[in-house]
Amino acid sequence: MTDPQIAIMMLALFIIIVLMGFPIAFTLIAMGLGFGYYAYLRPERMDHIFDNNIFDLFVQNTYSVMSNEVLVAVPLFLFMGYVVERANIVNRLFFRLQMAARHLPGSMAVAALATCALFATATGIVGAVVTLMGLLAFPAMLRAGYDEKFAAGVICAGGCLGILIPPSIMLIVYAAIAQVSPVRLYAAAILPGFMLAGLYMAYVIGRAYFNPRLAPKPPEESVPPLGKIIVLVVTSFVPLALLILSVLGAILAGIATPAEAAGVGSFGALVLAACYRALTWKRLKEAVFLTARTSAMVCWLFVGSWTFASVFSYLGGHKLIEHWVLAIELSPIMFLTLAQLIIFLLGWPLEWSEIIIFVPIFLPMLSIFDDDPLFFGILVALNLQTSFLTPPMAMAAYYLKGVAPLYVQLMNIFRGVMPFLMMVFVAMFMLYLYPGLALWLPVYFFG
Numbered sequence: 001m002t003d004p005q006i007a008i009m010m011l012a013l014f015i016i017i018v019l020m021g022f023p024i025a026f027t028l029i030a031m032g033l034g035f036g037y038y039a040y041l042r043p044e045r046m047d048h049i050f051d052n053n054i055f056d057l058f059v060q061n062t063y064s065v066m067s068n069e070v071l072v073a074v075p076l077f078l079f080m081g082y083v084v085e086r087a088n089i090v091n092r093l094f095f096r097l098q099m100a101a102r103h104l105p106g107s108m109a110v111a112a113l114a115t116c117a118l119f120a121t122a123t124g125i126v127g128a129v130v131t132l133m134g135l136l137a138f139p140a141m142l143r144a145g146y147d148e149k150f151a152a153g154v155i156c157a158g159g160c161l162g163i164l165i166p167p168s169i170m171l172i173v174y175a176a177i178a179q180v181s182p183v184r185l186y187a188a189a190i191l192p193g194f195m196l197a198g199l200y201m202a203y204v205i206g207r208a209y210f211n212p213r214l215a216p217k218p219p220e221e222s223v224p225p226l227g228k229i230i231v232l233v234v235t236s237f238v239p240l241a242l243l244i245l246s247v248l249g250a251i252l253a254g255i256a257t258p259a260e261a262a263g264v265g266s267f268g269a270l271v272l273a274a275c276y277r278a279l280t281w282k283r284l285k286e287a288v289f290l291t292a293r294t295s296a297m298v299c300w301l302f303v304g305s306w307t308f309a310s311v312f313s314y315l316g317g318h319k320l321i322e323h324w325v326l327a328i329e330l331s332p333i334m335f336l337t338l339a340q341l342i343i344f345l346l347g348w349p350l351e352w353s354e355i356i357i358f359v360p361i362f363l364p365m366l367s368i369f370d371d372d373p374l375f376f377g378i379l380v381a382l383n384l385q386t387s388f389l390t391p392p393m394a395m396a397a398y399y400l401k402g403v404a405p406l407y408v409q410l411m412n413i414f415r416g417v418m419p420f421l422m423m424v425f426v427a428m429f430m431l432y433l434y435p436g437l438a439l440w441l442p443v444y445f446f447g
Contacts, residue, residue, distance in 0.1 A: 007317030028304025106208030116158030130159030153416030
């Protein structure tokens with residue numbers, strides 16, 4: 001076999017092993033070291049088993065991850081999100097937004113989506129958002145008479161917004177892989193992120209308006225006076241919104257780097273939790289533990305992916321795929337469509353952390369087709385929503401099933417997310433038609 005053929009075999013074997021359930025980060029490391037040992041093997045060094053350049057490459061990649069200034073923002077943003085989650089700030093926000101939106105059709109679903117969108121700007125962790133809202137909003141909607149499938153779709157779709165809306169961990173990962181500015185990437189993601197959230201809300205309001213049985217209105221006697229509602233919403237919404245706006249505003253205004261803004265945001269989350277009298281030693285320990293665990297996963301994912309990608313490229317895998325794509329003679333829009341179709345199909349069996357490994361395959365070809373890596377990154381982030389929503393590996397559905405009442409069936413959750421999956425495709429189509437939705441803010445802020 002030639003080296004490029006071995007590279008393709010390496011890629012196929014990686015997919016098979018991941019589908020068998022092995023951890024993604026350590027699978028990448030093992031595959032990179034194993035195939036890299038073959039790639040860098042020299043006959044004159046056969047008598048020294050550890051005298052192989054793959055070990056030097058692995059150490060260098062590990063050091064690069066440890067010293068990468070962009071990745072410093074990951075644990076800080078994670079800590080900010082976990083503090084907000086553990087302090088029960090989201091609980092207050094959901095129930096008070098629900099009262100404020102009581103006159104809208106599907107008011108509880110709209111409040112759940114608004115809470116998910118706001119919480120997504122505090123943490124980019126899909127599992128945390130879906131689980132928390134599954135414990136908080138999903139039972140409340142079921143008790144209010146909401147259709148089971150409709151309510152499940154709202155929670156799953158809203159929980160996935162954290163992949164797209166800054167400060168998304170996925171966007172930091174893409175920025176490091178694609179060597180683009182995370183600040184510009186954050187600016188590019190804001191409008192598409194809230195556009196998708198708006199499409200979800202428009203769908204929910206429209207469905208509830210034409211079919212009120214899906215989402216019954218709350219009884220008037222359960223709604224407090226308007227003045228009390230305003231006070232409750234202001235005290236729950238404004239502090240968290242100010243924290244998030246100050247963090248993102250500092251980044252977009254160029255006042256602070258993402259890491260610096262994340263540090264201030266983490267401190268602000270602690271102050272906010274203390275003001276709500278929810279900052280306990282137990283909750284603080286839980287937030288620190290969860291931050292350390294998730295940060296370690298992200299960092300080892302980077303080490304593994306860079307090692308894997310380096311070996312794959314050294315064996316000629318990138319060149320083989322590039323030659324195949326160029327032989328088809330695609331236009332720039334056709335190349336984007338093909339790339340996004342492949343990423344969508346990978347979303348059936350894989351999660352975003354596994355799919356993102358395939359992104360470097362397309363990155364060298366962006367310059368050939370004159371496609372903007374910022375625009376491509378936002379399309380990928382939109383597309384990765386589908387990896388959490390499409391069966392059989394729709395992880396958002398599994399997260400919700402894990403905390404839902406026992407009578408809620410997984411197939412009903414799958415059926416509930418399908419209409420929201422269509423909304424993702426609508427958002428991607430709108431982005432294809434109007435690229436300025438992603439590119440206008442980066443140009444406006446940074447030229």
